[in-house]
Amino acid sequence: MSAIAGNIQDGRIITIPEVATVEEIRDEIREVKTFYLSIDDRDIWSQFKWKSGQFIMLTVFGAGEFAVSLPAAPEDDRFHITVRTVGKVTSALHALKPGDKVGIRGPFGNGFPFEEIKGKNVIYVAGGIGLIPLRSSIVHVLQKKNDFERVLVLLGARTAEDHMYKETLAQWQKGVAGFECHLTVDVATLGWTGEVGFVHTLLDKAKIPIENTVAFVCGPPVMFNTVIGELMKRGLSDEHIFSTLERHMKCGVGKCQHCAVGRTLVCTDGPVYTFRQIKTLGEEI
Ligand SMILES: Cc1cc2nc3c(=O)[nH]c(=O)nc-3n(C[C@H](O)[C@H](O)[C@H](O)COP(=O)(O)OP(=O)(O)OC[C@H]3O[C@@H](n4cnc5c(N)ncnc54)[C@H](O)[C@@H]3O)c2cc1C
Ligand code: FES
Incomplete structure (x- = not known):
């Protein structure tokens, strides 16, 4: 057990990171890798x-x-994270090898509102690595497919080489009845025979439902704002559109205010918000 009193609360690691081992590393797309991890202390790992x-x-x-x-759902076999190199720490992570050690605190934040969306059509719209935070929700919804109506993923990327989790999406398409996946690229490279255009152009091509529908949208700001605009133009309410906010974080537990946006702390109130909530925060996504 952790030697630090109070460090573990309800299975969450609060202040001192627990040591974990990098078990396996997989290349995803350019500058993005998936790291399979497990916490070394078996008691803490079993509570996590x-x-x-x-x-x-x-x-x-x-x-x-x-x-x-x-991105790993609780239903997944293995715990993992998927990370793009953008700066000092993510570059250091990408330089690690299997067997190396990292530290983990958490889990933190609110999570997706599955009870609220039962019985609805669920649309995931992602741009590039925006699919990473949505992946666990897709896994959960597909595991409980009978509780939902249509389940669609619309994914856009610069080129076909930049589509996240391509193999997993293909497996779901083969293995899960009723799962619909639509891909597009900004620029067609040699061999691409699919759709070309920004991801919002898939909304009509996929004939998305609007009645009894919720959408999860994640991606770069320009993509996010365009997709939200197009969804609302078609009649989807802002309280039925969800996204996850990213803000620079330090403590993760509501103490340091580094993640404050307006009156909300993304680490404790978020990171999942409805677009209705996001609009009131007075800051761009
Ligand atoms: C809830 C949440 C979930 C996240 N999930 C993921 C995920 O699944 N995968 C993933 O890859 N990332 C994720 N992120 C983003 C990740 O936490 C950040 O990119 C993190 O800052 C990377 O740390 P770094 O030291 O590598 O880069 P940093 O040094 O923090 O740099 C990150 C970016 O900020 C820019 N930057 C740095 N300092 C400044 C400055 N002073 N002024 C302006 N710009 C600056 C850099 O140029 C770079 O583009 C998530 C963030 C949050 C809050
Ligand atoms: S990261 Fe410290 S309050 Fe949110």
Whole structure:
């Protein structure tokens, strides 16, 4: 058990990172890798439970700590994170090898509102690595497919080489009845025979339902704003559109205010918000 009193609360690691081992590393797309991890202390690992939509704080020893979503759903076989190199800590993580150690705090944040969306059509619209935080929600919804109506993923990327989780999406398309996946690229490269155009152009091509529908949207700001505009133009209410906010985080537990946006703390109130809530925060996504 952790030697620090109060460090573990309800299975969450609060202040001192628990040491974990990098078991396997897989290349995803350019500058993006998936890291399979497990916490070394078996008691703490067995208590470690997370909800789809939550995040952890990951320490790369000697480099720093950063917030990272949990693309692995609780239903998945293996715990993993998927990370793009953007700065000092993520670059240090990408330099690690299987067997190396990292630190984990969390899980933190609210998670996706599955009870609220039961019985509805569920549309996931992602741009590039925006699919990472949505992955765990898709896994959960597909596991409970009978509780939902149509389930669609619309994914856009610069080129076909930049589509996240391509193999997993293909497996779901083969294996899960009723799962619909539509891909597009900004620029067609040699061999691409699918759709070309920004991801919002898939909304009509996929004949998305609007009645009894919720949408989860995640991606770069321009893509996000365009998709939201197009969804609302078609009649989807802002309270039926969800996204996850990313803000720079330090403590992860509502103490330091680093993640404050208006009156909300993304680490405790978020990271999942409805677009109606996001609009009131007075800050761009
Ligand atoms: C809830 C949550 C979930 C997340 N999930 C993921 C995930 O699943 N995968 C993932 O890859 N990332 C995720 N992130 C983003 C990740 O936490 C950040 O990118 C993190 O800052 C990376 O740390 P770094 O040290 O590598 O980069 P940093 O040094 O923090 O740099 C990150 C970016 O900010 C810019 N930057 C740095 N300092 C400044 C400055 N002073 N002024 C302006 N710009 C600056 C850099 O140029 C770079 O583009 C998530 C963030 C949050 C809050
Ligand atoms: S990260 Fe410290 S309050 Fe949210």
